[in-house]
Amino acid sequence: MDYQQILEEIEIEIQPLFGQGKVADYIPALGDVDADQFGMSITLFDGTQFNVGDADKLFSIQSISKVFTFTLALKYLGSELYKRVGREPSGNPFNSLIQLEYENGIPRNPFINAGAIVITDTLITHYKNDTKAFDEILLFIKSIAGDKSINIDSVVASSEMEHAYRNLALTNLMKSFGNIKNDAISLVQTYFNHCALQMNTQTLSRAMLYLANHGIDPISNKAYITKSQAKRINAVMLTCGHYDASGDFAFKVGVSGKSGVGGGIVAVIPQKMGICVWSPALNEQGNSLIGTKALELFTTKTGLSIF
Numbered sequence: 001m002d003y004q005q006i007l008e009e010i011e012i013e014i015q016p017l018f019g020q021g022k023v024a025d026y027i028p029a030l031g032d033v034d035a036d037q038f039g040m041s042i043t044l045f046d047g048t049q050f051n052v053g054d055a056d057k058l059f060s061i062q063s064i065s066k067v068f069t070f071t072l073a074l075k076y077l078g079s080e081l082y083k084r085v086g087r088e089p090s091g092n093p094f095n096s097l098i099q100l101e102y103e104n105g106i107p108r109n110p111f112i113n114a115g116a117i118v119i120t121d122t123l124i125t126h127y128k129n130d131t132k133a134f135d136e137i138l139l140f141i142k143s144i145a146g147d148k149s150i151n152i153d154s155v156v157a158s159s160e161m162e163h164a165y166r167n168l169a170l171t172n173l174m175k176s177f178g179n180i181k182n183d184a185i186s187l188v189q190t191y192f193n194h195c196a197l198q199m200n201t202q203t204l205s206r207a208m209l210y211l212a213n214h215g216i217d218p219i220s221n222k223a224y225i226t227k228s229q230a231k232r233i234n235a236v237m238l239t240c241g242h243y244d245a246s247g248d249f250a251f252k253v254g255v256s257g258k259s260g261v262g263g264g265i266v267a268v269i270p271q272k273m274g275i276c277v278w279s280p281a282l283n284e285q286g287n288s289l290i291g292t293k294a295l296e297l298f299t300t301k302t303g304l305s306i307f
């Protein structure tokens, strides 16, 4: 298959969608990003890469970081983790408080904000303090992506902290139910720090390879997690990776994926490749509007959906 040709066709076909959707502005620093950008990358198991558009441009990975923190927590806690966070779709917006009250402070899954905050809390406990936890998360992502230069966009991180009302409310509510063990403020700051990491579609597509290959990075041969853990992360990405549009993403695209409000989406094609697409304008549910369309075009053109 000529993947380069396919990416180039997609880049042309998504052009009419520029101008639709809206850049996330509840984090003011993200609101300043130019909406009219698009990049897409594929990385194969031997490291061959195909790119189109703004594939080398750094963007805020936001909730895509939750795939990596979930991986780390699963690696260290195993299925004990599910006592504190579930694995069912929420059917609610990513930052909703309502379900948490009904369900006694146990978030539905690791990809809604509340679930990701619990995951970060388990990592702070595991690594003994917030600074060490963030350093280890960053080291892990650098290793998985094969890129030592990954770093935090501190303007985005402080912008999130200045407008942290809802995430702090989620954290305090969970703490009132006993499901948060560490200090709420430093926990939320650590969570924002990993959301504010900057990467591009090239490195993120490469970072998905361990999930396409049963937990083992096919380039470095490092085994990050077990085959069964990789299966479960992919399953949660498929069912919960796009908030309350996860069903729609499975319906239209048909692969495991995870989006972030920075406009990135990562996707996994089992035994074949990692994919990342980025375009900052979001649809109503907070997923990249053009990114979702580009992935739909990709699985339609290649037949590489999992169904």
Ligand code: GLU
Pocket: 061, 062, 063, 064, 094, 095, 113, 160, 167, 192, 195, 259, 260, 261, 262, 286
């Ligand atoms: N840091 C963002 C927040 O907590 C992540 C949201 C996202 O990417 O969906 O609001």
